[in-house]
Amino acid sequence: AQKVTQAQTEISVVEKEDVTLDCVYETRDTTYYLFWYKQPPSGELVFLIRRNSFDEQNEISGRYSWNFQKSTSSFNFTITASQVVDSAVYFCALSGSPNAGNNRKLIWGLGTSLAVNP
Amino acid sequence: NAGVTQTPKFQVLKTGQSMTLQCAQDMNHEYMSWYRQDPGMGLRLIHYSVGAGITDQGEVPNGYNVSRSTTEDFPLRLLSAAPSQTSVYFCASSYLDLGQPNYGYTFGSGTRLTVV
Numbered sequence: 317a318q319k320v321t322q323a324q325t326e327i328s329v330v331e332k333e334d335v336t337l338d339c340v341y342e343t344r345d346t347t348y349y350l351f352w353y354k355q356p357p358s359g360e361l362v363f364l365i366r367r368n369s370f371d372e373q374n375e376i377s378g379r380y381s382w383n384f385q386k387s388t389s390s391f392n393f394t395i396t397a398s399q400v401v402d403s404a405v406y407f408c409a410l411s412g413s414p415n416a417g418n419n420r421k422l423i424w425g426l427g428t429s430l431a432v433n434p
Numbered sequence: 435n436a437g438v439t440q441t442p443k444f445q446v447l448k449t450g451q452s453m454t455l456q457c458a459q460d461m462n463h464e465y466m467s468w469y470r471q472d473p474g475m476g477l478r479l480i481h482y483s484v485g486a487g488i489t490d491q492g493e494v495p496n497g498y499n500v501s502r503s504t505t506e507d508f509p510l511r512l513l514s515a516a517p518s519q520t521s522v523y524f525c526a527s528s529y530l531d532l533g534q535p536n537y538g539y540t541f542g543s544g545t546r547l548t549v550v
């Protein structure tokens with residue numbers, strides 16, 4: 317069975333601190349996709365990144381970076397020099413190969429609520 | 435580009451009433467889906483479609499119907515609303531081929547539904 321675990325329910329940091337959000341996944345698929353989404357207080361879901369199972373390169377986008385390690389089944393997300401606008405709930409999600417209908421189902425973690433205080 | 439448009443944003447229903455949540459996308463995405471988001475349960479897939487005329491059930495389909503007569507539209511129908519259907523509903527779409535680098539699912543802004 318597929319599963320995504322975000323062990324940190326809530327994190328509170330002071331602005332400019334670095335913060336890492338953990339994501340651990342379980343799957344038997346050899347091809348799969350991992351995602352991070354941001355849900356700000358306004359409620360929409362904003363796509364941040366997708367990683368394919370065969371691409372373990374780390375990714376950096378501005379203050380955001382992602383560390384994908386298949387050996388530990390983890391896909392962690394780091395925000396460097398956090399800002400108040402980063403306050404949101406962050407979700408990690410997993411899906412199987414897109415070729416088989418229901419395998420496209422996104423399996424979601426329960427999210428980590430990040431509060432960045434001024 | 436409007437992306438994925440969901441209407442209404444808020445709705446209150448009485449138990450037993452029916453209604454349709456609308457979802458439209460203008461990105462020519464083949465794949466469309468409906469999720470519900472509940473506290474402590476995360477997001478769960480209700481129904482999905484891989485193209486016009488093709489729909490299938492997700493994880494929690496009971497009490498909901500969908501149809502896909504066009505590529506753009508994927509309405510979700512609540513047949514007889516129950517308090518257990520109180521939730522936030524999201525529509526999401528994507529190309530069938532996720533091969534484009536760093537491409538993901540686009541979500542609508544959500545519909546907050548309360549059934550009393």
